[in-house]
Amino acid sequence: MSAPAITRLDTGHAEPVGRKGKRHYGTHIFLTVMAVIWLIPLLWTLFTALRPKADTDKYGYFSFQGSFGFENFIQAWNQGGFSRYFWNSVLITVPAVVLTLFFASLMAFAVSRFSWKFNITLLIMFTAGNLLPPQVLAAPLFEMFKHFNLPYALSDSGNLLNTYVSVIAVDTAFQIGFCTFVLSNYMKALSSDLTEAALVDGAGVWTQFWSIILPLCRPALAAMATLEVIFIYNDFFWPLLFIQSGDRLPVTTAINNLQGNFLSNYNLIAAGAMLTAIPTLVIYVLLQRHFVAGLTLGSSKG
Structure with missing residues (x-):
């Protein structure tokens, strides 16, 4: 049988x-x-x-x-000042993620829902920006921020260095390309009848984006938000380059405070590393479904 x-x-x-x-x-x-x-x-x-x-x-x-x-966890928390550094990471991560998703969704809407001369070219330029290693742009960005004068009321250094704005701006710029590529593929999969019907009813471009397309992209935005929080939170290079004040550094750099002058307590450093990883583990566990969806987002069509 x-x-x-x-x-x-x-x-x-x-x-x-x-x-x-x-x-x-x-x-x-x-x-x-x-x-x-x-x-x-x-x-x-x-x-x-x-x-x-x-x-x-x-x-x-x-x-x-x-x-x-x-x-070791208690000693690392107290000695490393993790409570302050965790708050610094929040001040960097939350604005960077919000700005990244907002600008990327605008760009994705433009290149996916409208046909114009530089449509594909602009999308390629945004995506190609992710291919540049951060170390190549470190010196030019440092000099640019150094000579960007600001009032001392806004920056105690008189420029963009040693401010959260510099880290947020660079993190946003580096992540926009990836998010634009993924969100544009997701928006292309949406039926064009939606925006055409809205256009017939007199809806403008902003209404089409904000009231029709963006609500339909909530699954994609949730997946991208999960990924971007992990990416930006774990960033070590840019904060260490642009921020000189130790009390403004994010939590990923707080482990440096656990290093001894002549001898390193690796058990204490391991506890600090685990404390640093806890937020990303919690985010992954709570948003695991969106995280897994983000790995294949936009791969089926576009």
Whole structure:
């Protein structure tokens, strides 16, 4: 007796039920192995953070002997000043994400819903900007911000250096290209009848964007917001380059405060690294569905 068969919607051909499950064994094994490889550093960091330095020095890093506790986390939080640095990260991440999504959605709407001479060219230019490594633009941007004069009431340095504005502006500029590319592909998948009907009813361009297209892009915006929060929050290079005052640095640079002058407590540093990673882990767990959707967003059409 032959095995029951099902008809696939994509090909229209019937195939045995059991064959479909067997085809994915290799994929599942591969994904499991890769997940374990990715989790090993995280779990090892957590293991090191839970051990006192005295036990590590006595028994070694690869021993399970000794006690475990959260003393390193408490010491890292107090010594590193994480409460202040977390707030600095919020002041940088939230405006940068909002501005990035706003400008990227405007640009995506222009290149996806209207046909004009420089449509594709402008989209390519925005996307190509992501191919430049940050280190290439570090010196020009530093000099540009250094000579951008501001009143001392707005900046104690008299320029854009040592301000949150410089980091927010650069993070926004670097992320707009990626978000524009993804959102434009998503908007292209929306039916053109929506904007055509709105145009017949007398709706202007802004009304079409704000009242019709943007509400339909909520899943895409949620996925991009999840990704952008993780990208910008984890950024280490730009804040370290533009901000000289230690009390204004984001939390990703707070681990430097845990470094000793002559000896480093790696258990304490591991605890600080785990504290730094907690917000991104929480965001991923809460918005996992949007995060996974963001990995394939815009790949089906456009």
